[in-house]
Amino acid sequence: MTDSSAHYGFATRAIHAGQDPDPTTGSVIPPIHATSTYAQDGVGGMRGGYEYSRTGNPTRAALQECLASLEGGRHARAFASGMGATDAALRAMLRPGDHILIPNDAYGGTFRLIDKVLGHWGVEHTPVELSDVDAVRAAVRPNTKVIWIETPTNPLLNIADIAGLSQIAHSAGALLVVDNTFASPYLQSPLGLGADVVMHSTTKYIGGHSDVVGGALITSDDELDAQFGFLQNGAGAVASPFDSWLTLRGIKTLELRMEKHSDNAELVVQALLKHPKVKSVLYPGLPEHPGHELASKQMRRFGGMISFTVHGGEQAALDVCARTKLFTLAESLGGVESLIEHPGKMTHASTEGSLLEVPSDLVRVSVGIEAGDDLVADLVTALG
Protein backbone atom coordinates (compact mmCIF):
# COMPACT_ATOMS: atom_id res chain seq x y z
CA MET A 1 0.00 0.00 0.00
CA THR A 2 1.33 3.43 -0.96
CA ASP A 3 0.40 7.07 -0.35
CA SER A 4 -2.74 6.55 -2.40
CA SER A 5 -4.02 4.33 0.42
CA ALA A 6 -5.35 7.26 2.44
CA HIS A 7 -8.94 6.48 1.45
CA TYR A 8 -8.84 3.06 3.09
CA GLY A 9 -10.40 2.65 6.52
CA PHE A 10 -8.28 2.64 9.67
CA ALA A 11 -8.30 -1.15 10.19
CA THR A 12 -7.32 -1.75 6.55
CA ARG A 13 -4.36 0.61 6.85
CA ALA A 14 -3.34 -0.96 10.18
CA ILE A 15 -3.13 -4.37 8.53
CA HIS A 16 -1.71 -3.41 5.12
CA ALA A 17 0.13 -0.07 5.12
CA GLY A 18 3.85 -0.70 4.73
CA GLN A 19 3.14 -4.43 4.81
CA ASP A 20 2.85 -5.63 1.21
CA PRO A 21 3.93 -9.26 0.73
CA ASP A 22 7.71 -9.54 0.35
CA PRO A 23 8.42 -9.26 -3.42
CA THR A 24 11.17 -11.90 -3.48
CA THR A 25 9.66 -14.64 -1.28
CA GLY A 26 5.95 -13.82 -1.11
CA SER A 27 6.19 -13.76 2.70
CA VAL A 28 2.85 -12.27 3.76
CA ILE A 29 4.35 -10.72 6.87
CA PRO A 30 7.32 -8.33 6.51
CA PRO A 31 10.44 -10.30 7.51
CA ILE A 32 12.56 -9.37 10.53
CA HIS A 33 15.57 -8.02 8.69
CA ALA A 34 18.10 -8.93 11.37
CA THR A 35 21.12 -7.42 9.68
CA SER A 36 23.47 -4.63 10.60
CA THR A 37 24.74 -3.96 7.08
CA TYR A 38 23.86 -4.41 3.39
CA ALA A 39 25.90 -5.69 0.42
CA GLN A 40 26.66 -3.04 -2.21
CA ASP A 41 27.09 -3.59 -5.94
CA GLY A 42 30.24 -1.53 -6.27
CA VAL A 43 31.05 1.42 -4.05
CA GLY A 44 27.86 3.39 -3.37
CA GLY A 45 25.78 0.81 -5.24
CA MET A 46 23.04 0.22 -2.71
CA ARG A 47 20.40 -2.28 -3.83
CA GLY A 48 17.36 -1.23 -1.79
CA GLY A 49 18.54 2.14 -0.53
CA TYR A 50 19.97 0.60 2.66
CA GLU A 51 23.56 0.79 3.85
CA TYR A 52 23.62 0.33 7.65
CA SER A 53 20.79 -0.54 10.06
CA ARG A 54 21.15 2.47 12.38
CA THR A 55 20.50 4.61 9.32
CA GLY A 56 17.74 2.43 7.86
CA ASN A 57 16.26 -1.06 8.08
CA PRO A 58 13.41 -2.54 6.00
CA THR A 59 11.45 -3.85 9.02
CA ARG A 60 11.67 -0.46 10.68
CA ALA A 61 10.69 1.17 7.38
CA ALA A 62 7.56 -1.01 7.25
CA LEU A 63 6.58 0.07 10.76
CA GLN A 64 7.27 3.72 9.92
CA GLU A 65 5.10 3.60 6.80
CA CYS A 66 2.25 2.04 8.77
CA LEU A 67 2.50 4.60 11.59
CA ALA A 68 2.53 7.50 9.14
CA SER A 69 -0.58 6.13 7.46
CA LEU A 70 -2.45 5.64 10.75
CA GLU A 71 -1.71 9.20 11.90
CA GLY A 72 -2.44 10.71 8.50
CA GLY A 73 1.12 12.03 8.26
CA ARG A 74 3.63 11.96 5.40
CA HIS A 75 6.49 10.60 7.53
CA ALA A 76 7.14 8.53 10.65
CA ARG A 77 10.32 7.62 12.53
CA ALA A 78 10.48 4.70 14.94
CA PHE A 79 12.67 4.87 18.04
CA ALA A 80 13.87 2.47 20.74
CA SER A 81 11.44 3.97 23.28
CA GLY A 82 8.96 6.78 23.71
CA MET A 83 11.62 8.71 25.62
CA GLY A 84 14.07 8.14 22.75
CA ALA A 85 11.49 9.66 20.41
CA THR A 86 10.84 12.57 22.79
CA ASP A 87 14.56 13.22 23.18
CA ALA A 88 15.04 13.31 19.40
CA ALA A 89 12.04 15.62 18.95
CA LEU A 90 13.25 18.05 21.59
CA ARG A 91 16.81 18.09 20.29
CA ALA A 92 15.59 18.71 16.77
CA MET A 93 13.39 21.62 17.82
CA LEU A 94 15.17 23.33 20.74
CA ARG A 95 18.47 25.16 21.25
CA PRO A 96 20.05 26.66 24.39
CA GLY A 97 18.03 29.69 25.46
CA ASP A 98 14.80 28.37 23.99
CA HIS A 99 11.65 27.86 26.04
CA ILE A 100 9.06 25.07 26.01
CA LEU A 101 5.59 24.90 27.53
CA ILE A 102 4.68 21.52 29.04
CA PRO A 103 1.53 20.17 30.72
CA ASN A 104 1.40 20.70 34.49
CA ASP A 105 0.60 16.98 34.75
CA ALA A 106 3.00 15.83 32.04
CA TYR A 107 4.14 12.22 31.80
CA GLY A 108 6.76 11.90 34.56
CA GLY A 109 9.55 10.84 32.21
CA THR A 110 8.89 13.73 29.84
CA PHE A 111 9.05 16.19 32.72
CA ARG A 112 12.26 14.59 34.02
CA LEU A 113 13.95 14.77 30.61
CA ILE A 114 13.02 18.42 30.11
CA ASP A 115 13.83 19.44 33.69
CA LYS A 116 16.87 17.30 34.54
CA VAL A 117 18.55 16.80 31.15
CA LEU A 118 17.59 19.63 28.80
CA GLY A 119 17.67 22.08 31.72
CA HIS A 120 21.44 21.60 31.92
CA TRP A 121 21.70 22.55 28.26
CA GLY A 122 19.96 25.85 28.84
CA VAL A 123 16.43 24.98 27.77
CA GLU A 124 13.78 26.67 29.92
CA HIS A 125 10.36 25.20 30.60
CA THR A 126 7.07 26.29 32.13
CA PRO A 127 4.39 23.83 33.27
CA VAL A 128 0.91 25.08 32.36
CA GLU A 129 -2.68 23.98 32.81
CA LEU A 130 -3.38 22.96 29.20
CA SER A 131 -7.14 22.94 29.56
CA ASP A 132 -6.94 26.70 30.27
CA VAL A 133 -6.25 28.22 26.84
CA ASP A 134 -5.80 31.73 28.28
CA ALA A 135 -3.18 30.45 30.74
CA VAL A 136 -1.29 28.84 27.87
CA ARG A 137 -1.43 32.05 25.81
CA ALA A 138 -0.18 34.06 28.81
CA ALA A 139 2.73 31.65 29.38
CA VAL A 140 4.10 32.01 25.84
CA ARG A 141 7.35 34.00 25.75
CA PRO A 142 9.30 35.47 22.83
CA ASN A 143 11.70 32.49 23.05
CA THR A 144 8.94 29.83 23.22
CA LYS A 145 9.71 27.38 20.42
CA VAL A 146 7.57 24.40 21.36
CA ILE A 147 4.24 23.74 23.05
CA TRP A 148 4.28 20.10 24.13
CA ILE A 149 0.91 18.68 25.00
CA GLU A 150 -0.71 15.47 26.11
CA THR A 151 -4.42 14.88 25.75
CA PRO A 152 -5.87 13.12 27.63
CA THR A 153 -3.15 13.88 30.19
CA ASN A 154 -1.50 11.35 32.43
CA PRO A 155 -2.67 10.64 35.09
CA LEU A 156 -5.36 13.31 35.56
CA LEU A 157 -7.04 12.80 32.16
CA ASN A 158 -7.43 16.48 31.44
CA ILE A 159 -8.31 17.42 27.87
CA ALA A 160 -6.40 20.01 25.83
CA ASP A 161 -7.83 21.74 22.76
CA ILE A 162 -5.48 20.57 19.99
CA ALA A 163 -6.83 22.95 17.33
CA GLY A 164 -6.89 25.94 19.72
CA LEU A 165 -3.39 25.31 21.04
CA SER A 166 -1.98 24.82 17.55
CA GLN A 167 -3.25 28.30 16.66
CA ILE A 168 -1.57 29.76 19.74
CA ALA A 169 1.67 27.95 18.92
CA HIS A 170 1.69 29.00 15.28
CA SER A 171 0.88 32.64 15.94
CA ALA A 172 3.87 32.66 18.33
CA GLY A 173 6.14 31.03 15.73
CA ALA A 174 6.29 27.85 17.82
CA LEU A 175 5.59 24.20 17.02
CA LEU A 176 2.84 22.10 18.57
CA VAL A 177 3.76 18.53 19.52
CA VAL A 178 1.05 16.15 20.71
CA ASP A 179 1.95 13.10 22.79
CA ASN A 180 -0.89 10.92 21.45
CA THR A 181 0.00 7.85 23.51
CA PHE A 182 -3.16 7.79 25.65
CA ALA A 183 -5.61 8.19 22.76
CA SER A 184 -3.80 6.15 20.08
CA PRO A 185 -4.17 7.10 16.40
CA TYR A 186 -7.50 5.27 16.31
CA LEU A 187 -9.18 7.62 18.79
CA GLN A 188 -7.51 10.92 17.87
CA SER A 189 -5.71 12.45 14.84
CA PRO A 190 -3.73 15.51 16.01
CA LEU A 191 -2.10 16.30 12.65
CA GLY A 192 -5.54 16.88 11.15
CA LEU A 193 -6.26 19.36 13.96
CA GLY A 194 -3.14 21.44 13.25
CA ALA A 195 -0.40 19.73 15.28
CA ASP A 196 3.07 19.76 13.72
CA VAL A 197 4.31 16.52 15.25
CA VAL A 198 2.70 13.51 16.92
CA MET A 199 4.78 11.57 19.42
CA HIS A 200 3.93 8.06 20.61
CA SER A 201 5.14 5.67 23.19
CA THR A 202 4.35 2.66 20.97
CA THR A 203 5.01 0.63 24.13
CA LYS A 204 1.42 1.34 25.11
CA TYR A 205 -1.71 0.97 22.93
CA ILE A 206 0.06 0.73 19.58
CA GLY A 207 2.15 -2.32 20.57
CA GLY A 208 -0.71 -3.25 22.85
CA HIS A 209 0.62 -6.47 24.39
CA SER A 210 3.11 -5.24 27.01
CA ASP A 211 5.92 -7.08 25.26
CA VAL A 212 7.91 -4.33 23.54
CA VAL A 213 9.22 -0.82 24.31
CA GLY A 214 9.22 1.70 21.46
CA GLY A 215 8.49 5.24 20.36
CA ALA A 216 7.63 7.20 17.24
CA LEU A 217 7.50 10.68 15.74
CA ILE A 218 5.05 11.39 12.94
CA THR A 219 4.89 14.61 10.91
CA SER A 220 3.93 15.93 7.49
CA ASP A 221 6.74 18.51 7.61
CA ASP A 222 9.56 17.28 5.33
CA GLU A 223 12.19 19.40 7.08
CA LEU A 224 11.29 18.25 10.59
CA ASP A 225 11.21 14.65 9.42
CA ALA A 226 14.68 15.05 7.91
CA GLN A 227 15.94 16.28 11.29
CA PHE A 228 14.31 13.34 13.09
CA GLY A 229 15.97 11.02 10.58
CA PHE A 230 19.28 12.79 11.09
CA LEU A 231 18.95 12.15 14.84
CA GLN A 232 17.98 8.50 14.30
CA ASN A 233 21.29 8.07 12.53
CA GLY A 234 23.27 10.67 14.48
CA ALA A 235 22.17 9.76 18.01
CA GLY A 236 21.14 6.17 17.35
CA ALA A 237 18.06 5.50 19.51
CA VAL A 238 16.40 3.49 16.74
CA ALA A 239 13.80 0.72 16.96
CA SER A 240 15.39 -2.70 16.40
CA PRO A 241 14.16 -5.00 13.58
CA PHE A 242 12.59 -7.39 16.10
CA ASP A 243 10.90 -4.60 18.06
CA SER A 244 9.59 -3.10 14.81
CA TRP A 245 8.13 -6.45 13.76
CA LEU A 246 6.54 -7.04 17.16
CA THR A 247 5.02 -3.56 17.13
CA LEU A 248 3.59 -4.15 13.64
CA ARG A 249 2.10 -7.42 14.87
CA GLY A 250 0.33 -5.53 17.63
CA ILE A 251 -0.88 -2.71 15.38
CA LYS A 252 -3.02 -5.01 13.26
CA THR A 253 -5.67 -5.26 16.01
CA LEU A 254 -5.46 -1.68 17.24
CA GLU A 255 -9.01 -0.75 16.18
CA LEU A 256 -10.58 -3.85 17.78
CA ARG A 257 -8.60 -3.35 20.95
CA MET A 258 -9.43 0.35 21.30
CA GLU A 259 -13.14 -0.38 20.89
CA LYS A 260 -13.01 -3.04 23.61
CA HIS A 261 -10.82 -0.91 25.91
CA SER A 262 -13.43 1.84 25.58
CA ASP A 263 -16.38 -0.55 26.17
CA ASN A 264 -14.76 -1.98 29.30
CA ALA A 265 -13.74 1.44 30.61
CA GLU A 266 -17.35 2.60 30.36
CA LEU A 267 -18.47 -0.38 32.48
CA VAL A 268 -15.75 0.25 35.06
CA VAL A 269 -16.57 3.97 35.25
CA GLN A 270 -20.23 3.24 35.99
CA ALA A 271 -19.27 0.80 38.76
CA LEU A 272 -16.79 3.27 40.31
CA LEU A 273 -19.36 6.08 40.27
CA LYS A 274 -21.74 3.92 42.34
CA HIS A 275 -19.11 2.82 44.87
CA PRO A 276 -19.24 4.57 48.30
CA LYS A 277 -15.42 4.38 48.77
CA VAL A 278 -14.81 6.32 45.56
CA LYS A 279 -14.48 10.10 45.95
CA SER A 280 -14.21 11.13 42.31
CA VAL A 281 -13.83 9.52 38.89
CA LEU A 282 -11.73 11.14 36.16
CA TYR A 283 -12.79 9.98 32.68
CA PRO A 284 -13.32 12.25 29.67
CA GLY A 285 -16.33 10.16 28.61
CA LEU A 286 -18.30 11.41 31.63
CA PRO A 287 -20.64 14.31 30.79
CA GLU A 288 -19.59 16.04 34.03
CA HIS A 289 -15.87 15.86 33.10
CA PRO A 290 -14.76 19.46 32.35
CA GLY A 291 -13.17 18.37 29.07
CA HIS A 292 -16.05 16.18 27.92
CA GLU A 293 -17.39 18.46 25.18
CA LEU A 294 -13.94 19.02 23.71
CA ALA A 295 -13.06 15.33 23.96
CA SER A 296 -16.29 14.47 22.14
CA LYS A 297 -15.19 16.74 19.30
CA GLN A 298 -11.59 15.60 18.92
CA MET A 299 -11.78 11.94 20.01
CA ARG A 300 -13.67 9.05 18.43
CA ARG A 301 -14.23 7.42 21.84
CA PHE A 302 -12.70 7.96 25.28
CA GLY A 303 -10.25 5.08 25.63
CA GLY A 304 -9.22 2.74 28.40
CA MET A 305 -7.54 5.01 30.97
CA ILE A 306 -9.39 5.95 34.15
CA SER A 307 -8.14 7.67 37.29
CA PHE A 308 -10.09 7.94 40.52
CA THR A 309 -9.61 9.20 44.06
CA VAL A 310 -10.72 7.29 47.14
CA HIS A 311 -11.90 8.23 50.62
CA GLY A 312 -9.26 7.49 53.26
CA GLY A 313 -6.21 9.18 51.71
CA GLU A 314 -2.99 7.64 50.48
CA GLN A 315 -3.25 4.42 52.50
CA ALA A 316 -6.70 3.67 51.10
CA ALA A 317 -5.39 4.23 47.56
CA LEU A 318 -2.41 1.93 48.19
CA ASP A 319 -4.75 -0.71 49.67
CA VAL A 320 -6.91 -0.81 46.53
CA CYS A 321 -3.78 -1.24 44.40
CA ALA A 322 -2.64 -4.12 46.63
CA ARG A 323 -5.96 -5.99 46.63
CA THR A 324 -6.93 -6.40 42.97
CA LYS A 325 -6.39 -9.83 41.42
CA LEU A 326 -7.02 -9.25 37.71
CA PHE A 327 -5.68 -5.70 37.61
CA THR A 328 -1.94 -6.29 37.90
CA LEU A 329 -0.03 -3.79 40.03
CA ALA A 330 2.42 -2.36 37.51
CA GLU A 331 3.57 0.77 35.72
CA SER A 332 2.76 1.24 32.04
CA LEU A 333 -0.59 1.01 30.28
CA GLY A 334 -2.32 0.19 27.03
CA GLY A 335 -1.83 -3.59 27.00
CA VAL A 336 -4.54 -6.23 26.60
CA GLU A 337 -4.28 -6.98 30.34
CA SER A 338 -5.62 -4.60 32.97
CA LEU A 339 -3.12 -2.75 35.17
CA ILE A 340 -3.48 -0.66 38.32
CA GLU A 341 -1.03 1.76 39.89
CA HIS A 342 -0.52 4.54 42.41
CA PRO A 343 0.86 7.48 40.36
CA GLY A 344 2.17 9.37 43.41
CA LYS A 345 4.45 6.50 44.46
CA MET A 346 5.06 4.95 41.02
CA THR A 347 4.88 6.59 37.58
CA HIS A 348 4.85 10.14 38.93
CA ALA A 349 7.17 9.75 41.92
CA SER A 350 9.73 12.01 40.19
CA THR A 351 7.23 14.91 40.34
CA GLU A 352 7.04 14.89 44.17
CA GLY A 353 7.47 18.36 45.61
CA SER A 354 7.16 19.99 42.17
CA LEU A 355 4.25 21.82 40.56
CA LEU A 356 3.44 18.56 38.81
CA GLU A 357 2.86 16.56 41.99
CA VAL A 358 -0.28 14.37 41.81
CA PRO A 359 -2.83 13.74 44.61
CA SER A 360 -1.79 10.97 47.03
CA ASP A 361 -5.28 9.39 47.09
CA LEU A 362 -5.24 8.93 43.30
CA VAL A 363 -5.38 5.50 41.64
CA ARG A 364 -4.89 4.98 37.89
CA VAL A 365 -6.17 1.99 35.96
CA SER A 366 -5.44 0.87 32.44
CA VAL A 367 -8.55 -1.12 31.58
CA GLY A 368 -7.68 -4.14 29.47
CA ILE A 369 -9.76 -6.22 27.11
CA GLU A 370 -10.71 -9.05 29.48
CA ALA A 371 -14.40 -9.75 30.16
CA GLY A 372 -15.78 -6.43 31.42
CA ASP A 373 -17.85 -7.97 34.23
CA ASP A 374 -14.76 -9.69 35.66
CA LEU A 375 -12.91 -6.38 35.75
CA VAL A 376 -15.78 -4.62 37.50
CA ALA A 377 -16.08 -7.40 40.10
CA ASP A 378 -12.33 -7.30 40.76
CA LEU A 379 -12.29 -3.55 41.42
CA VAL A 380 -15.46 -3.58 43.51
CA THR A 381 -14.01 -6.35 45.72
CA ALA A 382 -10.68 -4.52 46.05
CA LEU A 383 -12.43 -1.31 47.11
CA GLY A 384 -14.14 -3.30 49.89
Ligand SMILES: *Cc1c(COP(=O)(O)O)cnc(C)c1O
Ligand atom coordinates in the same frame (compact mmCIF):
# COMPACT_ATOMS: atom_id res chain seq x y z
C1 LIG B 1 5.08 5.66 28.54
C2 LIG B 1 4.87 7.05 28.09
C3 LIG B 1 5.93 7.79 27.57
C4 LIG B 1 7.35 7.24 27.49
O1 LIG B 1 7.45 6.16 26.63
P1 LIG B 1 8.47 4.91 26.84
O2 LIG B 1 8.13 4.02 25.72
O3 LIG B 1 8.18 4.33 28.20
O4 LIG B 1 9.85 5.45 26.78
C5 LIG B 1 5.66 9.08 27.14
N1 LIG B 1 4.42 9.61 27.22
C6 LIG B 1 3.39 8.93 27.74
C7 LIG B 1 2.04 9.58 27.81
C8 LIG B 1 3.57 7.63 28.19
O5 LIG B 1 2.55 6.97 28.73
